Amino acid sequence: MPNWFCYLSDMQLSKFSDYALRVVVHLAVSPDRLMSTRQIAEIHDAKYNHMAKVTGWLVTEGYAESLRGRGGGLRLSRDPKDINLGTLLRKLEEDKPLVECLGGDGGMCRLTPACGLSLALSQAQEAFFAELDKLDLASVIRMSPGMENLLLLLNETDAP
Numbered sequence: 625m626p627n628w629f630c631y632l633s634d635m636q637l638s639k640f641s642d643y644a645l646r647v648v649v650h651l652a653v654s655p656d657r658l659m660s661t662r663q664i665a666e667i668h669d670a671k672y673n674h675m676a677k678v679t680g681w682l683v684t685e686g687y688a689e690s691l692r693g694r695g696g697g698l699r700l701s702r703d704p705k706d707i708n709l710g711t712l713l714r715k716l717e718e719d720k721p722l723v724e725c726l727g728g729d730g731g732m733c734r735l736t737p738a739c740g741l742s743l744a745l746s747q748a749q750e751a752f753f754a755e756l757d758k759l760d761l762a763s764v765i766r767m768s769p770g771m772e773n774l775l776l777l778l779n780e781t782d783a784p
C-alpha cells in the first residue's frame with residue numbers, strides 16, 4: 625500500500641491546534657475575566673506543560689496577552705470578530721503538511737515526481753482553510769446554541 629495512505633487515515637488537526645482553539649474560545653466568552661493556563665488545562669484534563677506551550681504561542685503570536693502576578697492570567701488581545709479561524713489555523717498548522725511530499729523538503733515518497741495525489745491533497749487542504757477563512761471566532765461561538773453558556777459555566781470553575 626502506498627505510504628500516503630497512512631497519512632490520509634491520520635488527517636486531523638494537531639493536539640496543539642486543538643488546544644489553541646479551546647483556549648481562544650474560553651477567552652472569547654469571558655472578556656472581563658482573566659483565566660489561568662492551569663485553569664484551562666484542568667477544564668480539559670490536559671497536561672499543564674503542554675497547555676503552557678499553547679498559551680505561550682498564542683501570546684507570542686498576538687492572539688492573547690498574559691498579565692503576571694497575583695490575579696494575573698490570560699485574555700484575548702483582539703476582539704473575537706477580528707480573529708479569523710483560517711488565518712489562525714494556517715499559522716498553527718503551517719509546519720505540519722497533510723502528506724510528506726507537501727512539506728518543505730518534498731519528503732521521500734517515490735511517487736513525488738509524477739504524483740497527482742499531492743496536487744489533489746494540496747487543493748483539498750486549501751479548500752478546508754478557505755471554508756475556515758469565512759469564519760471568525762465570534763461567529764463560531766454563536767453557531768451552536770448553548771456553546772457560550774457552556775463555556776461560561778466551565779470558565780467559572782476555579783482552579784486550585
